[in-house]
Amino acid sequence: MSGVPLTHIIIVSSLLFFIGAYGFLTRRNLIAMLMSVELMLNSVNINFIAFNKYLFPDNLDGLVYTIFIIAIAAAEAAVAIAIIINLFRNTRSIDAEDADQLKN
Amino acid sequence: MLNEFLILMKQELLLCIILFITLILKISDNENSPRNWAGIVNSLLLINFLAGFILPTTGELFNGMYKVTELMIFEKNMLNLGLLVVSLMAHPCIKTHKHLPEFYMLIISTLIGMFFxxxxxxxxxxxxxLELSTIPMAALANFNLNKSSSSEAGMKMILSSAFSSALLLMGVSFIYGxxxxxSFVQITSQLDNNALQVFAFVLLFTGFAFKLSVVPFHFWTADVYEGAPVPVAAYLSVVSKAAVAFVFITVLYKVFGTMANIWYVLLFLTSVLTIGIGNIFAVRQENIKRFLAFSSIAQVGFILVGISSGTQAGEASMIYFLLIYLFSNLGAFGVVNVVSSMSGKENISDYKGFYKTNPALSWFLTISLFSLAGVPPTAGFFGKLFLLTSGASTGNYLLVGYAAINMIVSMYYYLRIVKAIFMDENAMPIANIKAGIIPGIAIAICVIGILVTGFAGGVYNYIYSLSSGI
Incomplete structure (x- = not known):
C-alpha cells in the first residue's frame, strides 16, 4: 500500500460528488436525476472506505456504514422508480419540466 | 439483558407489533367481506399511545448507540398522539379505500424510523x-395513485430527500474522517473545529434544513403539501417535522455544542430568510394547503430563533412550541381535510360564507388559526412568547424584533381566512358538512389541546425540567 495517497482518492470522490450535484440540478430527465443522486451517494461511499482504510484501519466502522448506504440507496431507488413509473402512467412523460401541475 | 432490551425499546417494539398485525390482517383479508379496518387500527394506535406512559425507563443499549431519556419518552408520546390524531382525521377519506392497510403500514414504519x-x-x-422515516413518506405522498398531482408530489419529495441525504452523508463522511x-459522545470529544469539520457541519446542517424545510431549501414543501392527500400533508407538516427538530436540537446542543458560535450564525441567517420568505409567500397563496405549507415554513423560522440561544430554555421552548404547533396545525388540517373530502374544495375563496353553513367547523378552524398566529388567549401565543424570550437571552434584539414584526405580518394572512369565513358574502357557500364522529373527535382533541396547553403552566415547567442546554 504505497502507491495512491489519500488526497487523490478524496479528490476523485469530491469530483464525483460535484458531478452528481451538477447533474441533479441540470438534468431534466427524472431517471437521469436519480442516477446523479446515486453518483453522489457512491462518492460518499468512496470517502468512507478511503478514510477507514487510510486513517482508522483497526476498526470497520466506515465499511459497515458503506454497506448500510448501499442498501438504503437501493431501497430509495426502488421507491423512486415506482413513483416515476406511476407519474409516467398519469402524464405520459418522465421529464421534470412536464411535472408542473403544482405551481402558483 | 433481554428484559432491559424489551423494556427500553418498548415503544418501537409496540409499533413493530402493530405493523405486523396490519400486515397479517391484509394477507388474511377476504375481498368479499371487507372488515372494519379503520376501527381495528385506530384502537391499536390508541392502545399504543396509552402504553407509552407505562414503565418510563431510561437507559442505554448497544454501547450507547440507542438511548432513552425521559425527554425522549415525552417526545415519542407526542408523536404517538400526532399519529393517532392524523389517523382519526383520515377516517372519512380512507375508511373505504382499497389500500387502507398499506396506508397504515407506511405511516407506522415512518413513525418507527422517527423513534429510532x-x-x-x-x-x-x-x-x-432518517431514511426509514422519509422513504415511506414519499410513497404516502403518492397515495392517490390515479391523480397526477399526487405522483408529482411523491416524485418531488423522494428526489429532494435523496439529494439532501446525499449532502448529509457527505458531511457525515468528513466527520468520520x-x-x-x-458515536455522538466520541465525536464531541474529538471536535477541534478545524476547517474540514466546519465544512462537514455545514453539509450536515443543510441536510437537516432540507427535512425541516428551512429557506433556502424549502422548494419541495409547498408542492408536496398541495399534491399529497390532506392527512399525509398534515402528518408531514407536524409529526415528521417535529421528529427532525428533536434530533436537530440534540445534534446542535449535545454533539456540536463546541461549535456554538458557528451554528449561531447559520441559525441567524436561515431564520431571517425562513420567516421572511415564508410570510411573503403565505400572503399570496390561494390554495389553503399551499397556504398552510408556507405558514409552516414561517413557523419553523420562529423555532430557529428560539433554539439559537443554546440554553435550557431554548430546548424547552422549542419542544413546548412543537406540542402547541401539533395541536394547532392538526386542528387546521383537520377542518381542511373534512371540507376537502366532503366537498372537494381547497381554495381560500371557497371558504367565504363558511360560518353561515358550518358554524362549529368555522369556530374550530378559527381557534386553530388564532393559535398559529399567536393571538393571546390561545396556546400559540405562549409558545411564541417563550421562543422569542429564549431567543432574546443571547442579546440579539435585532433578530427578536424582526421575528416579532413578522408575527404581526403573519396576523394578516391568518386573519384573511377568518375574514373570509365570517364576513365575506358568498352566494354559493360550502354546503353544511356532516363531519362524522371520528374526525370530530380528532378536531376536538386539537381544540382542547390548544386551550389546555396554554393555560396549564405545568406543561412548560415539566418540559423545562427535562431539558438541558449545551
Missing part, C-alpha cells in the same frame, strides 16, 4: 432512522 432517529446516539442509527467515530 430520536433515540439514536450514533450517526449510523440516526441515518437509518476527522474524528474516526460515529
Amino acid at each position: 432517529m430520536i433515540s439514536s446516539g450514533n450517526l449510523l442509527l440516526f441515518y437509518v432512522g 476527522t474524528t474516526g467515530s460515529f
Whole structure:
C-alpha cells in the first residue's frame, strides 16, 4: 500500500460528488436525476472506505456504514422508480419540466 | 439483558407489533367481506399511545448507540398522539379505500424510523432512522395513485430527500474522517473545529434544513403539501417535522455544542430568510394547503430563533412550541381535510360564507388559526412568547424584533381566512358538512389541546425540567 495517497482518492470522490450535484440540478430527465443522486451517494461511499482504510484501519466502522448506504440507496431507488413509473402512467412523460401541475 | 432490551425499546417494539398485525390482517383479508379496518387500527394506535406512559425507563443499549431519556419518552408520546390524531382525521377519506392497510403500514414504519432517529446516539442509527422515516413518506405522498398531482408530489419529495441525504452523508463522511467515530459522545470529544469539520457541519446542517424545510431549501414543501392527500400533508407538516427538530436540537446542543458560535450564525441567517420568505409567500397563496405549507415554513423560522440561544430554555421552548404547533396545525388540517373530502374544495375563496353553513367547523378552524398566529388567549401565543424570550437571552434584539414584526405580518394572512369565513358574502357557500364522529373527535382533541396547553403552566415547567442546554 504505497502507491495512491489519500488526497487523490478524496479528490476523485469530491469530483464525483460535484458531478452528481451538477447533474441533479441540470438534468431534466427524472431517471437521469436519480442516477446523479446515486453518483453522489457512491462518492460518499468512496470517502468512507478511503478514510477507514487510510486513517482508522483497526476498526470497520466506515465499511459497515458503506454497506448500510448501499442498501438504503437501493431501497430509495426502488421507491423512486415506482413513483416515476406511476407519474409516467398519469402524464405520459418522465421529464421534470412536464411535472408542473403544482405551481402558483 | 433481554428484559432491559424489551423494556427500553418498548415503544418501537409496540409499533413493530402493530405493523405486523396490519400486515397479517391484509394477507388474511377476504375481498368479499371487507372488515372494519379503520376501527381495528385506530384502537391499536390508541392502545399504543396509552402504553407509552407505562414503565418510563431510561437507559442505554448497544454501547450507547440507542438511548432513552425521559425527554425522549415525552417526545415519542407526542408523536404517538400526532399519529393517532392524523389517523382519526383520515377516517372519512380512507375508511373505504382499497389500500387502507398499506396506508397504515407506511405511516407506522415512518413513525418507527422517527423513534429510532430520536433515540439514536450514533450517526449510523440516526441515518437509518432518517431514511426509514422519509422513504415511506414519499410513497404516502403518492397515495392517490390515479391523480397526477399526487405522483408529482411523491416524485418531488423522494428526489429532494435523496439529494439532501446525499449532502448529509457527505458531511457525515468528513466527520468520520476527522474524528474516526460515529458515536455522538466520541465525536464531541474529538471536535477541534478545524476547517474540514466546519465544512462537514455545514453539509450536515443543510441536510437537516432540507427535512425541516428551512429557506433556502424549502422548494419541495409547498408542492408536496398541495399534491399529497390532506392527512399525509398534515402528518408531514407536524409529526415528521417535529421528529427532525428533536434530533436537530440534540445534534446542535449535545454533539456540536463546541461549535456554538458557528451554528449561531447559520441559525441567524436561515431564520431571517425562513420567516421572511415564508410570510411573503403565505400572503399570496390561494390554495389553503399551499397556504398552510408556507405558514409552516414561517413557523419553523420562529423555532430557529428560539433554539439559537443554546440554553435550557431554548430546548424547552422549542419542544413546548412543537406540542402547541401539533395541536394547532392538526386542528387546521383537520377542518381542511373534512371540507376537502366532503366537498372537494381547497381554495381560500371557497371558504367565504363558511360560518353561515358550518358554524362549529368555522369556530374550530378559527381557534386553530388564532393559535398559529399567536393571538393571546390561545396556546400559540405562549409558545411564541417563550421562543422569542429564549431567543432574546443571547442579546440579539435585532433578530427578536424582526421575528416579532413578522408575527404581526403573519396576523394578516391568518386573519384573511377568518375574514373570509365570517364576513365575506358568498352566494354559493360550502354546503353544511356532516363531519362524522371520528374526525370530530380528532378536531376536538386539537381544540382542547390548544386551550389546555396554554393555560396549564405545568406543561412548560415539566418540559423545562427535562431539558438541558449545551
